[in-house]
Amino acid sequence: MCQRALLAFDFDGTLAPIVAHADDARVPDALARRLAVLAAAQPLAIITGRSVADVVGRLGFRPWTVVGNHGAEQAGVPLRPAPALDAVRSLLAGAAPMLTAAGVGLEDKGLSLALHYREAADPEAARRAIDALLQPHQDAGSAVRIFGGKMVVNVAPADAPDKAHAMRRLVERCGVGAVFFAGDDANDEPVFSGAPPQWVTLRVGPDGHGTAARFALPGPEDMAALLDEMIRLGDL
Numbered sequence: 531m532c533q534r535a536l537l538a539f540d541f542d543g544t545l546a547p548i549v550a551h552a553d554d555a556r557v558p559d560a561l562a563r564r565l566a567v568l569a570a571a572q573p574l575a576i577i578t579g580r581s582v583a584d585v586v587g588r589l590g591f592r593p594w595t596v597v598g599n600h601g602a603e604q605a606g607v608p609l610r611p612a613p614a615l616d617a618v619r620s621l622l623a624g625a626a627p628m629l630t631a632a633g634v635g636l637e638d639k640g641l642s643l644a645l646h647y648r649e650a651a652d653p654e655a656a657r658r659a660i661d662a663l664l665q666p667h668q669d670a671g672s673a674v675r676i677f678g679g680k681m682v683v684n685v686a687p688a689d690a691p692d693k694a695h696a697m698r699r700l701v702e703r704c705g706v707g708a709v710f711f712a713g714d715d716a717n718d719e720p721v722f723s724g725a726p727p728q729w730v731t732l733r734v735g736p737d738g739h740g741t742a743a744r745f746a747l748p749g750p751e752d753m754a755a756l757l758d759e760m761i762r763l764g765d766l
C-alpha cells in the first residue's frame with residue numbers, strides 16, 4: 531500500500547471549508563471524488579483535531595487511515611482515558627454557566643478538549659474569558675498543553691502526540707520518502723517546521739503569514755486544481 535508517496539491532509543479549512551457551524555463541515559463532492567482517485571492509488575491520510583468518529587462521515591471517500599485529536603488518536607485503536615485532562619474538566623464543569631453565557635461551546639473528544647467560540651455574540655470577550663479561566667494551567671510544567679485554533683482553544687495532555695508525531699509515525703508505517711502534507715492552522719505548524727527538506731508542505735488559507743510550510747494555497751476552494759495536478763502527475 532505504501533510504496534508511493536504519502537499524501538496527508540488536515541480536514542477543517544484544508545479540505546472542508548470553514549463554516550459557521552462546525553457540525554455542517556463536509557468535504558465538497560468535487561474534492562471527495564478527486565481524493566477517492568488518489569486514495570485508490572497511494573496512501574492517503576487525514577490528520578485532524580476532530581475525533582476519528584466525528585470526521586469519517588464528513589469525508590465522502592475512504593482514506594487509508596485517519597488520525598484524530600490533533601495526532602493523539604489512531605483509527606481502530608480504542609481511546610484510553612486521559613487523566614491529565616481531569617483537572618481542566620473539573621474547572622470547566624464549574625464554570626459551565628459562565629461559558630454558556632459567553633457563548634462558548636465545550637467539546638470533550640476524550641483525548642482533548644475544545645472550547646469553541648465561533649458562535650459567541652462577542653467572540654473576543656469569549657476568548658478572553660477562556661484564557662482567564664485556563665490561566666492556572668498555562669505554566670511550563672502544566673500537565674496539559676493549551677493551543678489556539680480558528681475560533682477554538684484546545685486542551686490536550688502535555689505528553690500527547692501532536693500532528694508532527696503522527697506524521698512521523700505514518701511515514702514509518704509507509705516506508706516512503708515522498709511525503710505531502712497540507713494544513714491550515716496553528717496545530718499544523720509543528721508538521722511544517724519539523725518536516726525534512728524533501729517533504730512537500732502546504733499551508734492553506736489567507737492567514738498563513740510566517741508559516742513554516744514550503745508552499746501556500748489561498749483556500750480550500752483552490753484544492754481541486756492541486757488534486758487534479760496530483761492525479762495527472764500520477765497518471766491516475
Ligand SMILES: [Mg+2]
Binds near residue numbers: 540541
Ligand atoms: Mg484545520
